Amino acid sequence: MSQDKQVLAGELQRHGISRRSFLKFCTSMASAMALTPAAAVEMAQKLSTIRRQSVIWLSFQECTGCTESLTRAHKPSLESLIFDFVSLDYHHTLQAASGEAAELAREQAMHENGGQYILIVDGSIPLKDGGVYSTIAGISNLDMLKDVAKDAAAIVSVGTCASFGGLPKADPNPTGAVAVADIIDDKPIINIPGCPPMPVVMSGVLAHVLTFGIPELDALGRPKAFFGDSIHDRCYRRPYYDRGEFAKSFDDEGARKGWCLYELGCKGPITHNACATIKWNNGTSFPIQSGHGCIGCSEPDFWDMGGFYKPLSTGTSNPGQWAGYALAAGAAAGLASAAVNKAAKAKADKVHQPVTIEDMGKK
Amino acid sequence: MNEIELLNWARGPGLTYATIFMVFGLTLRVIEILSLGRPKELAEVRDSGVRDGWRMVIMRSLPERRNWKRITAAYLFHVGLLIVVFFFIPHTQFFRDVFGVFWNGWPNYIIDFVTVVSIAAMLYTLAQRLFDPARRILTTIPDYLAWLVTFLPFVTGYMAFHRLGVDYTLMLALHILSVELLMIALPISKLTHAVTFAMSRWYLGSNNGRRGIHV
Numbered sequence: 008m009s010q011d012k013q014v015l016a017g018e019l020q021r022h023g024i025s026r027r028s029f030l031k032f033c034t035s036m037a038s039a040m041a042l043t044p045a046a047a048v049e050m051a052q053k054l055s056t057i058r059r060q061s062v063i064w065l066s067f068q069e070c071t072g073c074t075e076s077l078t079r080a081h082k083p084s085l086e087s088l089i090f091d092f093v094s095l096d097y098h099h100t101l102q103a104a105s106g107e108a109a110e111l112a113r114e115q116a117m118h119e120n121g122g123q124y125i126l127i128v129d130g131s132i133p134l135k136d137g138g139v140y141s142t143i144a145g146i147s148n149l150d151m152l153k154d155v156a157k158d159a160a161a162i163v164s165v166g167t168c169a170s171f172g173g174l175p176k177a178d179p180n181p182t183g184a185v186a187v188a189d190i191i192d193d194k195p196i197i198n199i200p201g202c203p204p205m206p207v208v209m210s211g212v213l214a215h216v217l218t219f220g221i222p223e224l225d226a227l228g229r230p231k232a233f234f235g236d237s238i239h240d241r242c243y244r245r246p247y248y249d250r251g252e253f254a255k256s257f258d259d260e261g262a263r264k265g266w267c268l269y270e271l272g273c274k275g276p277i278t279h280n281a282c283a284t285i286k287w288n289n290g291t292s293f294p295i296q297s298g299h300g301c302i303g304c305s306e307p308d309f310w311d312m313g314g315f316y317k318p319l320s321t322g323t324s325n326p327g328q329w330a331g332y333a334l335a336a337g338a339a340a341g342l343a344s345a346a347v348n349k350a351a352k353a354k355a356d357k358v359h360q361p362v363t364i365e366d367m368g369k370k
Numbered sequence: 371m372n373e374i375e376l377l378n379w380a381r382g383p384g385l386t387y388a389t390i391f392m393v394f395g396l397t398l399r400v401i402e403i404l405s406l407g408r409p410k411e412l413a414e415v416r417d418s419g420v421r422d423g424w425r426m427v428i429m430r431s432l433p434e435r436r437n438w439k440r441i442t443a444a445y446l447f448h449v450g451l452l453i454v455v456f457f458f459i460p461h462t463q464f465f466r467d468v469f470g471v472f473w474n475g476w477p478n479y480i481i482d483f484v485t486v487v488s489i490a491a492m493l494y495t496l497a498q499r500l501f502d503p504a505r506r507i508l509t510t511i512p513d514y515l516a517w518l519v520t521f522l523p524f525v526t527g528y529m530a531f532h533r534l535g536v537d538y539t540l541m542l543a544l545h546i547l548s549v550e551l552l553m554i555a556l557p558i559s560k561l562t563h564a565v566t567f568a569m570s571r572w573y574l575g576s577n578n579g580r581r582g583i584h585v
Binding site for chain 2: 226227237239240248249250251253269270276277306307308309311312313317318319320321322323324325326327329330332333334336337338340341342344345348349
């Protein structure tokens, strides 16, 4: 491979991508991440001279939804990311090799790029019963993660499963699923949650990692540029919430008028993601725009928030039922206490000795 | 524990524990109080006292003329509390979920206004306790605590609604937790009056009536 092909500029040229389109891509990424216009130029300069970045992609307890989402990134397409920016050395779904050849590719990439490759993980890691619930080539997810993470430069957890445990961790968590950050604590980890995560977020974060390094993260390890605001804060239906105009069902007048979906269980107020601003399918729409409340998929334990259609202000357990039990128990305890008090009173009455005026005169 | 986990705990186990404690405690206390009965009348009973009981329930719920500022503050706070608890739309959703009954909430701007008025009224009552020498002597630590656990849900709820201070998720969790604290305080403090005020007034009035004191 010639030197020219090892840097992105040459690679782009080879693919017939003009400098103009490349600059447009950098500008859209920089703008999506709220970077300055100067940063777009810097990103373009750095990206065009960057050497192919080795990436190892591990898929654990997942549904491949994240990969499906990412291969549909509109700007840039994942194809361009994978084949132009990075050298995707190992990815179950996308690689041609299988079986031992695939595992060999992973080991080779680890060996050749030790300390420099980026590890991308989608899916949670089962810990229960020695991690038998998910293995690849006979290796448990836990062992493989530890092994590959050891020499990684950084880890990107793609999807809510890898970021927070996701669906496999949902109560009662039969496989003992945990997130990547629950296991690895000595490497920089970027969480890109979502079920699935937004393709543009993934592309943007990768571009940022390749050019400026790890982006600024929030307390849950999510890039602030994309997860800094809640869906609710950026929702075009927010004025209806502020006015107290809510759809009561999915087909009532309020729903037709596009009123707020809070009463129908929207989790937008507590969900941090970029759906309301960047939107999906080439900026076409996002769940709330299509008439369904946000399910909170980019937050930890979103599956255990009491149900997608229960408003945020309700309990997740069944307090009414417990109140019934407590009422019965309280009544029983009250009656028992009354009986004890009555007995004490009767006893006191029995031993009571009236005091007369004469008694008081006695010394 | 992150913010979402705290919120999920507050909406789940926290709410269950607080509900059990509050309902159990209040039921126990009410039955205990009722079972105590009346003390033995040493003088001849002059009247059944039923009418005087009801009169007292009504009279004590009407404003007195002695201290209009305090009374206004107390009224504003109590009425405000009832409005905010039962007519803020997300709260109506909570009651529908628990009791299965639904009524329409009021517009947010009204609730917002009522909340501000209630908070101001509560601060006024606190200032009175702190700066009025007589009240300061009469006020005990549990009184201040009762004020605090009633005040916190207002403030956290207001801050959550307006996205003030910390992140909304955390503030919502704190709001729900502060309500749970209030629920726990209800049966073990003077806040029990929320359920016993009518019966204690009736008892007092009827006692007076039985002794021939008609107010």
